[in-house]
Amino acid sequence: MTTDTFLFTAGWLFFAALIAVIAGLMVAAFGRDLLPWAAHPEPAHQPRNADQSCSTQVLPTESSTR
Numbered sequence: 001m002t003t004d005t006f007l008f009t010a011g012w013l014f015f016a017a018l019i020a021v022i023a024g025l026m027v028a029a030f031g032r033d034l035l036p037w038a039a040h041p042e043p044a045h046q047p048r049n050a051d052q053s054c055s056t057q058v059l060p061t062e063s064s065t066r
Contacts, residue, residue: 027034
């Protein structure tokens with residue numbers, strides 16, 4: 001009888017811990033979707049100036065200037 005009680009208690013604790021881990025992972029992964037009022041607002045996107053554009057500029061190398 002004590003073996004059955006031990007297995008029942010161990011199984012209950014195992015599944016309770018497993019559910020807690022899964023719930024923690026779900027909140028970590030989907031917290032912003034599940035709790036939108038707790039999400040930190042991201043700063044507004046500001047347009048870049050011409051000086052800060054991300055276009056690639058090709059600079060001449062020493063071998064091309066000869």
